[in-house]
Amino acid sequence: MKKLTDRIVCDPKICSGKPCIKGTRIPAHIILDLLAAGESFKGIKKAYPNITDEDIRACLNYASILADEEAGVSA
Numbered sequence: 879m880k881k882l883t884d885r886i887v888c889d890p891k892i893c894s895g896k897p898c899i900k901g902t903r904i905p906a907h908i909i910l911d912l913l914a915a916g917e918s919f920k921g922i923k924k925a926y927p928n929i930t931d932e933d934i935r936a937c938l939n940y941a942s943i944l945a946d947e948e949a950g951v952s953a
Contacts, residue, residue, distance in 0.1 A: 885936035897940060899933045902926075909937040 887900045897906045904926055912922050919934050 885933055886940045899929055899936070902928060902933075904929060906937040906940050909934055910941050913938070 885900050886897050886906055888895050888897050892898055893903055893905050898904055899906065899909070909922060909926075909929075912925070913934070917925075919931055922934055923929060923931075
């Protein structure tokens with residue numbers, strides 16, 4: 879079984895190297911912004927029919943990893 883983080887890739891040739899869902903040009907931050915605004919998985923998949931629940935969870939997992947790396951920074 880692949881790790882969720884394997885679904886998020888950074889390629890300098892795609893979206894200026896921003897983290898994207900593998901096989902798409904959808905930046906992870908777009909999905910995270912939608913989730914933060916209260917959008918459901920169903921609503922996100924309606925807007926982006928080529929992604930899966932696992933892709934959305936991978937974005938959340940990626941954000942969690944980044945937040946952990948930034949531990950100690952106060953907001």
